[in-house]
Amino acid sequence: MSTRTRRERERSARERMIVSAARRLAEAEGWDAVTTRRLAAEIEYSQPVLYSHFAGKDAIMAAVAVEGFAELATALRAARTAAAGPRAALAGVAQAYAAFADGRPALYDAMFTQAVDLPFATPDAPAALRDGFAELRAALQPLAGADEPELLTETFWSALHGLVGLQRSGRLRRDDHERRLALLVARFGDP
Amino acid sequence: MSTRTRRERERSARERMIVSAARRLAEAEGWDAVTTRRLAAEIEYSQPVLYSHFAGKDAIMAAVAVEGFAELATALRAARTAAAGPRAALAGVAQAYAAFADGRPALYDAMFTQAVDLPFATPDAPAALRDGFAELRAALQPLAGADEPELLTETFWSALHGLVGLQRSGRLRRDDHERRLALLVARFGDP
DNA sequence: CAGATTGTCTAGCACTGCTAGAATCGGAGC
DNA sequence: GCTCCGATTCTAGCAGTGCTAGACAATCTG
Numbered sequence: 001m002s003t004r005t006r007r008e009r010e011r012s013a014r015e016r017m018i019v020s021a022a023r024r025l026a027e028a029e030g031w032d033a034v035t036t037r038r039l040a041a042e043i044e045y046s047q048p049v050l051y052s053h054f055a056g057k058d059a060i061m062a063a064v065a066v067e068g069f070a071e072l073a074t075a076l077r078a079a080r081t082a083a084a085g086p087r088a089a090l091a092g093v094a095q096a097y098a099a100f101a102d103g104r105p106a107l108y109d110a111m112f113t114q115a116v117d118l119p120f121a122t123p124d125a126p127a128a129l130r131d132g133f134a135e136l137r138a139a140l141q142p143l144a145g146a147d148e149p150e151l152l153t154e155t156f157w158s159a160l161h162g163l164v165g166l167q168r169s170g171r172l173r174r175d176d177h178e179r180r181l182a183l184l185v186a187r188f189g190d191p
Numbered sequence: 192m193s194t195r196t197r198r199e200r201e202r203s204a205r206e207r208m209i210v211s212a213a214r215r216l217a218e219a220e221g222w223d224a225v226t227t228r229r230l231a232a233e234i235e236y237s238q239p240v241l242y243s244h245f246a247g248k249d250a251i252m253a254a255v256a257v258e259g260f261a262e263l264a265t266a267l268r269a270a271r272t273a274a275a276g277p278r279a280a281l282a283g284v285a286q287a288y289a290a291f292a293d294g295r296p297a298l299y300d301a302m303f304t305q306a307v308d309l310p311f312a313t314p315d316a317p318a319a320l321r322d323g324f325a326e327l328r329a330a331l332q333p334l335a336g337a338d339e340p341e342l343l344t345e346t347f348w349s350a351l352h353g354l355v356g357l358q359r360s361g362r363l364r365r366d367d368h369e370r371r372l373a374l375l376v377a378r379f380g381d382p
Numbered sequence: 383c384a385g386a387t388t389g390t391c392t393a394g395c396a397c398t399g400c401t402a403g404a405a406t407c408g409g410a411g412c
Numbered sequence: 413g414c415t416c417c418g419a420t421t422c423t424a425g426c427a428g429t430g431c432t433a434g435a436c437a438a439t440c441t442g
Contacts (some may be wrong), residue, residue, distance in 0.1 A: 007408095036399060046422050048401070057399065112360075113304065120362040147374060154363050155354070155371045155378075162353025163346070169303075171311040172345050180346045183338060187346075187378045198389095227430060237391050239432075248430065 015053045017043045019063045026064065026106035031114060034061075062115040068107040070128035075100050076135035086142035091185045093139040094160060098181055101164035108168075112161065133157070143189055156188050206244045208234045210254045217255065217297035222305060225252075253306040259298040261319035266291050267326035277333035282376045284330040285351060289372055292355035299359075303352065324348070334380055347379050 021042040025034045036057060040047040054060045079096035083089035101108040119125045137153040144152050163180060166172045172180070212233040216225045227248060231238040245251045270287035274280035292299040310316045328344040335343050354371060357363045363371070 035397085037397090047399090048423095049421070051400070052420080112357075112362075116360050121364045148370075151367060151370055151374055154357075154367070155350075155374045158353035158357050158363070158371070159346075159350035159375070160353065161357060162349035162351065165356065166303075166345075166349050166352060169307050171303075172349070173312045176342060176345070179339075179342055180349070183342055183346045184350070226428085228428090238430090239392095240390070242431070243389085 011053075014043065014045070014049075018050060018053055018060060019067065022060050023064045023067065023107065023110075026110065027104065031061070031106060031109060058115065058117065061110050062118055064107065065110040065115045065118060066126050066128055068104070068111045069126065069132050071104075071107075072097070072100050072111075073128055073131035073135055076132060076139075080135060080139050086139075087189050089139045090143060090189050091182075093136065094181055094185050097136075097160050098164050098167075098177070101168065105168060108164070112165070140188070152188070156184075159184055159188075202244075205234065205236070205240075209241060209244060209251060210258065213251050214255045214258065214298065214301075217301065218295065222252070222297060222300060249306065249308065252301050253309055255298065256301040256306045256309060257317050257319055259295070259302045260317065260323050262295075262298075263288070263291050263302075264319055264322035264326055267323060267330075271326060271330050277330075278376075278380050280330045281334060281380050282373075284327065285372055285376050288351050289355050289358075289368070292359065296359060299355070303356070331379070343379070347375075350375055350379075 018039065021039055022034055025038060025042065034057075036047050036050055039060070040050060043049075050057075050060070054063070075096050076093050079092040080089045083092040118129070120129065133153065136157050137149055140153050140156055141149045163172075163177075163184065167174070167177055209230065212230055213225055216229060216233065225248075227238050227241055230251070231241060234240075241248075241251070245254070266287050267284050270283040271280045274283040309320070311320065324344065327348050328340055331344050331347055332340045354363075354368075354375065358365075358368055
């Protein structure tokens with residue numbers, strides 16, 4: 001009885017090790033460097049052990065992505081609650097979102113470019129994921145005016161996502177980032 | 192002398208064959224199915240021939256991407272010139288952009304997700320690429336108001352790109368696509 | 383027709399994600 | 413304390429990837 005709980009504890013500890021090793025490696029050298037062999041060496045086990053925890057490499061990346069969504073949600077919440085009024089809140093949230101993507105490129109990649117099999121706009125989406133969206137919505141709700149908040153949030157989120165995505169792949173002039181962000185916020189800040 | 196021109200002609204014909212085979216394969220089965228071996232078989236040559244035309248698989252994908260940018264530019268131009276006023280032009284361009292991404296997912300992928308090493312916001316960017324951007328700008332210029340057109344175009348383009356990207360990876364509710372597009376156009380259509 | 387040069391192919395490298403079957407380790411019963 | 417059994421972990425290998433060196437064949441030149 002006691003041995004079983006211990007083993008389960010050790011097992012879940014190892015699972016966390018896998019996820020954090022994947023994340024660390026990805027943030028240090030990019031996702032291309034995250035191979036199952038490197039990962040196995042990092043946790044000091046052999047390759048097949050990974051597959052007793054996750055269905056495959058994609059599932060590991062999805063786990064990293066969920067971690068990222070949780071952190072994004074708290075970052076957005078902090079930015080929103082720290083702001084004075086609705087307009088400042090929207091600007092702060094946008095700023096925080098862009099800073100998150102810029103500061104953790106590999107993590108953002110796992111969340112939006114790589115893991116495609118995470119359930120998103122459905123009730124069975126991971127909680128961390130719905131939390132992040134809820135934060136955005138809370139920031140937009142006061143400024144919705146005649147627009148449906150859900151729809152407005154989706155659109156604003158898309159715009160933000162597009163900005164940081166094109167930004168990072170070098171498709172936009174690097175130095176005007178702040179001004180584009182401000183422009184976007186202005187366009188969505190007036191009901 | 193004449194033989195040399197003939198060989199050069201044949202050579203460039205084969206190069207076009209490679210690019211169009213890559214595109215066809217990608218659109219039919221996705222980029223994962225486009226392997227150098229499949230590609231070689233498709234053009235009925237051996238694998239190393241590909242490398243006498245392109246530096247690697249990435250360069251082939253980049254060539255496909257440039258093709259895509261040219262087609263996107265003409266699609267946007269058609270939509271813009273067919274519209275009555277500035278507002279209708281913006282809506283039409285946005286519609287055409289979304290339709291392009293939706294109808295040619297693999298092509299859009301090559302343009303924005305895969306080929307990262309194309310020069311973008313610089314003078315030495317491919318002409319097709321600058322043309323597409325110029326079309327967007329032409330649609331936005333009349334509605335810029337106090338905003339700098341260049342900046343506004345970049346921001347609107349990003350927003351569009353984000354919409355179609357999240358849309359396609361199943362991160363947005365599928366059926367509200369049109370309404371989100373309309374919302375975006377409304378937010379950018381009023382100076 | 384011989385020789386040099388181009389072009390193309392065969393074979394192989396180092397790597398990927400993933401898995402079958404062998405080996406090893408831990409706890410249970412005598 | 414010792415054997416046995418089951419779960420766990422490992423070694424070895426598969427089929428595939430992008431890419432390349434060196435052997436081969438075809439072509440043009442003198």
